[in-house]
Amino acid sequence: MRDMIQNACILLTNFQLHSCLPKLMAETLLFSLAESLIGKLANRAVEEASSALGVYGELKQMKATMTLIKGVLLDAEQKMSQSSALSEWLRQIKHVFSDAEDIVDDFECEALRKHVVNTYGSCSRKVRRLFSSSNPLVYRLRMAHQIKDIRERLEKVAADRNLFGLQIIDQDTRVVRVREMTHSHVNPSNVIGREHDKQKIIKLLLHDVHHQSLSVVPIVGMGGLGKTTLAKLVFSDSSIQECFPLKMWVCVSNDFQLRNVLVNILNSAPNPTKEKFKNFDTEQLQNELRNKLQSQKFLLVLDDVWNEDRARWDELKDIIDVGVEGSKILVTTRSHSVAAMMRTKFSNSYLLECLSQEHSFSLFVKSAFEDGEENKHPELLEIGKEIVKKCGGLPLAVRTLGSSLFSRVDKKEWEFIRDNEIWNLRQNEKGILPALKLSYDQLPSYLKPCFASFSLFPEGTNIYGSWVTRMWGALGFLPPPKEHESMVDVGKQFLDELWSRSFLSDYIDFGGDCHFNLHDLVIDLSVYIAKGEFEIIYPRNLNISEFAQHLTLMDNNMPRRALLPTSLRTVYCPNGANTEAFLNTLVTKCKYLRVLNLYSSEFESLPRRIGKLKHLRYLSLSECENLKRLPDSVCKLQNLQTLKLGGCKRLEKLPKGIRNLINLRHLVITTRQADFPEKEIASLTSLESLYICCCDNVESLFEGIQLPNLKILNLSKCGGLKSVSFHAIKNLDVLMISKCGRLELSMGLGSQIPDSRFKLIFLDDLPQLVTLPQWLQGSLNTLHSLRISDSVNLEELPKWLSTMIHLKSLSIENCPKFLSLPDNMHHLQHLRIVGCPELCKRLQPEVGQDWHKISHIKQVTLLNQKKKTNFQKNTVKS
Template sequence: MAESLLFAFAESLLGKLASRAVEEASLALGVHGELQQMKATMALIKGVLLDAEQKMAQSSALSEWLRQIKHVLSDAEDIVDDFECEALRKHVVNTNGSCSRKVRRFFSSSNPLVYRLRMAHQIKDIKQRLEKVAADRNLFGLQIIDRDTRAVHVREMTYSHVNPSNVIGREHDKQKIIKLLLQDGHHGSLSVIPIVGMGGLGKTTLAKLVFNETSIEECFPLKMWVCVSNDFELRNVLVKILNSAPNPTKENFNNYETEQLQNHLRNTLRGQKFLLVLDDVWNEERARWDELKEIIDVDVEGCKILVTTRSHSIADMMRTKSSNSYLLGCLSGEDSFSLFVKSAFEDGDEKKHPQLLEIGKEIVKKCGGLPLAVRTLGSSLFSRVDKKEWEFIRDNEIWNLRQNDKGILPALKLSYDQLPSYIKPCFAFFSLFPEDTKFLCSTVSKVWGALGFLPTPKENESTIDIASQILNELLSRSFLSDYIDVGGDCSFKLHDLVHDLALYIAKGEFEMINPLNPKSSEYVQHLAFMECNLLGQALPPTGLRYMYFPKEANNEAFLNLLVARCKYLRVLVLGFSDYESLPRCIGKLKHLRYLSLSGSEKLKELPDSVCKLQNLQTLNLRGCIKLQQLPKGIGNLISLRHLAITTSQPDFPEKEIASLTSLETLHFQKCDKVESLFKGMQLPNLKSLGLDECDSLKSVSFHAVRNLEVLMISKCSKLELSMGLNSQIPDSRLKFLLLIDLPQLVTLPPWLQGSLNTSHSFCIIDCVNLQELPEWLSTMVCLKLLSIENSPKLCSLPENIHHLTNLEYLRIAGCPELCKRLQAEDGQEWHKISHIKKVIVGGELEKF
């Protein structure tokens, strides 16, 4: 199914072929004519790809033809990228080599003449292969469709997990579940109530509606939510439950032994009437469930566990004698149609299109009352008023196809087919991760960019801007769930059926290696290993672009083989590994754009050859607590945009970092010996700065990074925040500010006034000595989100905060006196905030 990703790939490659670097290289090698012919042939092939993608399910020969094209285009892209690598290498040598013979030797190409002959031979070979597959296109009667007309949607995004107004037809079910939870138990203190139903019915959505209901809040002082999925290993479930409960001491439970976790959880639950939601349970082993139940049953009357599962046998196993399973049914035809209309039209617009409504009724019937199917298909038709497009959905042959064992809904596949072509590889990427993985936009955008999936940014756009647009599009089409936007970043998950769809369409090109799928396909390009014992069981494919190592990986032989064999690797993820160093030949991976070693606590050194990677865009060394120093020559990484550092070296190499003119994000974590930053240097293009647990850090010259849009400071107790007198930074572009656990913070630093016209999100957490918010905060006209947690000395809001007419979201928690004054209607300061759309006062901070 990965052949459905070809059009976007071909379009991207044609753009690269037109680049200046490729043009100059082809002239220098004497293959300019061949390259132009290759480009023309590729354009012919691209013209029929959209039609081929639609017809390939009907013909195995057509699918094979598309696979051949994929192989040729992949090899062509490797050559094009090689030209760009050579151009970058020459730039470094010309810039730095004139001053240092050592630099020239460090970056020297092995043999320029051999390189020219090899590249010329490869171009001619690809040209011939392209011409062959192009000639075969006439065998399939394909039409030329040269432009992808599938457009993106524009919809306003929201902050909440579940907006009750978007849930249709479940009010009766909600009230029934609430009644079951509130009624007294008859046998024992712990009652278990399963919600059972097939995938896509909305079991999790219903559980969230109940979980957030006011009557439930009042009845259960302690509420916990755990997404279980396929992982019912006792220790992992205990950690999840503890992480969902209040944790005033901020303990890290990940390092606890099982016995410690049991004791801590029982102490947390003791004497508390609690509600625990176990979402998406798949475990059928009674012994595991009995083991967990024994731990959490603390003999308090009225405690309840709400379970969501697809399996009736699991529900019967888990429910208590005094409770029955709640069988969730499909939506009625009327409710299904109401949900479809809400998804497909702006409010009231449906009245303008009576013909589309009639077609919509027929589409809804085919969805069988499944809310996920109805919502996803409706969303895919949002803002489309061409009758033919609606008829295409209604009459598509996929409705007649037999669903496979995974339960891929035809509606979801149809919705996927309606995606613009450049979004499809981005969606396929999610197949490399287990179900219920929580993703961050900031991480996803870097990997998408490194793999070449993102369109070229327009002027004043960044890769994260493009990625955010794609994620908003996937969200608007109901492909994403649990989407939380906190201003500086966003997190999200995929519904498990949507994850099944990703696995289905990505098979053959994106693959997860696990005990159920221990071997990869021959031409796979993106591999993720889930378990260490599977490493090294087979040779990694030479055409690999993406490689993800499992946690605690330490197979040095496999890593050496990978680096030596997979020379076209773009992304290498070695997070939380047990490697102490990397192979010195890693500098030969000249196509590498993303290297993550985050959380590799045993890593002691990086070879200097890392600095040969001129294509590298992201280097993540966060949490590498034993790393002695950054590699020498880091200033040569001229393409680096994102750098995260943990190091024990006392002197930050400011001169080298200052030469990284492409740097957009910079994050310091546990750099315990660094005392000052950015003295005598400028990073004018830096947009995001993070300072986390840098215990010795005293001063930061924020004037050096005056174009920051995101600033995050956490647990830097010695850092001087005020910067003294006359410290305002004029014309600051700061949009998002996050301050965590800063005991020195009494009021907001005055230099923030420079961002009066740009700031839209402020989050302040665990700043226990914060006493006031300055009056000038009321002049931040663009502020949309303000969240303050656990600042007990803060007793009042600025007098003129009502002037913040754009403020949409206000959250105050852990500020006892202020919370009293902000109570709705009768609070002394309620009038200051009554205009704000969403106000949350008290309770726990939302967990991300």
């Protein structure tokens, strides 16, 4: 009877939640779109192009009407849950604004096309032919007709705004205050109230019961309790590292297909041969895994398990149980049924409880205030205690709400959170956590589209910042960068802001890039916010909203059975897209695409018609190993900002005319050609980052050219590369060199490169590296991070390194000959030494002979042996 009542309450709660909140949340992203669009209409290139076509007056009037509508959008956003008519009005605005954005972007395309023709057309008949437009008169009439239609629709919805009694709010006053970043997967000092739980689970894992070869310990609890965080604390504990020579971590989520789980387990284990398991069949996978597990006691973490099919679990368990006594599987799950099914005969589930009020309040204060600042605001602390009570002991709820109030001292803002009506709702097992929804509501409007884009990533995805920020830039979610900034810098600021609100987990800043995870409840919220506009399409559910603009397609054959909306802006295929019919449909039907990610597809070539996608700004063909050629029409994509060809090992050469991609900012190249087109690349004045990988036939780079605007250079796996002219790239911020064994690292320079300004240097797997090259001294006042790994002949770091006063982070991994750090490294804040056994002995706390050199450093990691402790997720494949 009690279960029946409980189930009825959950159903009622779910109905209340989804009927009280708006049915379509995508309209809340309108204010940011309006701001972006009005800014574009004021763009000089748009004004010039529209004047040339005689429609400047129409656009000016359109801008004025949009400004009127924008003025009431923030008020409408707050009131939309009270009126279905208001929600419908916002839906109409969304459609007309999207159509208007396509028109404005068309003018930007026209301006870029003319710039290319004017730059290269006078001396190249081919360029004039490549970029020849359709009949100018027809184009002018078509644009004039479309603008007139947009203007009339805008005027109608603008007139309707008076029906709702909306107030004019021109400025979004919500701001984000960013706190200092951290550099750790899970910092124990940031986890409150879980030490007792940690010790209990460690005891369960270290205790061998009845000589079992394999036992399972499930951690069970509702979403937001911190099960994964607790598992990470256990996983990283020194006693666990000593007991289990082999540790593996796999995020399972909804994917319990045997083959996929086996691949992820193997990918999380040490892999000295760099084997790519994705090409193995299931029989090969299970043999490989059993061979790896047979020789040592292991700990396997299966994080976020939902599978309730006993047959699937038994099938996996039979493969894993290889008879090594004392091996353990640690499981995190929300489901008691899953825990009961998976646990072994003598093991019990560990039920994780909510935080106590005392611990919840401590976590809230730590999130909402700088250290010690809370004592200045006793009145806010009293309100905070009431807010904490409403969070029900869920750490995720406490942390996100505390973070949303960080450094805010206005009593009314705290009272607004405490008294909000959303607390009258309750979370069900897969519902929206009210505290997270409140934290989202407090985001400034410019961050909301970025947050909504997280709905494109399946649960358990490990996301790299460079991919997501370039996607945001391609979709127009980022404002234009300021002077001396790049679009990646702007995107990184947005990520920092979202991290400061506790929406991102395991945020690690590498200097040149960062990566993070998303809690599944955060993804649930983003899916709810973006429903109808951003969607993941699985094979079992082919229903695509007619208004969808951004799609992740999980089945590479799915498009043959699904209708693709013509309004699509984003198509992301993490598992590849392997039918030519699909690609032809995309380039023919979806002419407004901005982002096209065809990772690991099987095409040998692309259709020439891809050059028709004039709005395309992001094209990724990474790891398309069958790709042999690109049509020259790719170079008609003058709007393109990102082109990724990394891992295209059969690509014979780059297309002719790559210099025409005048808007290109990020370029990744793998090619077989030896005559590298560096002069054409030097013509790409917007280029900010260049990645050259697996180009074994290239012997020298950048002779006689300049790349003054390049900020990031990555040279990887170029086995034939011997020389690089660093005078061509002295304005770099980030330099990464990996697996280029023939490269002369001194670059022929006897001393430093004057005026260089490196901020991050990463040197990996370079047997020729004995000490740092002299030219690095030129970055005396700028170098922030230095990372060296797998360089077996590295013996020392030069004494002058201690004079680099801005060097905050130093990481040396798997360099066995490296024996000593320089003296006087007083400015260092983060030190990581892994796989350097002799040096680790000398640096042991209190007793090591060189301990005095590092005793002042805030964060120190010392590991004698290189331990693989990555928490295996599905990585965003860009």
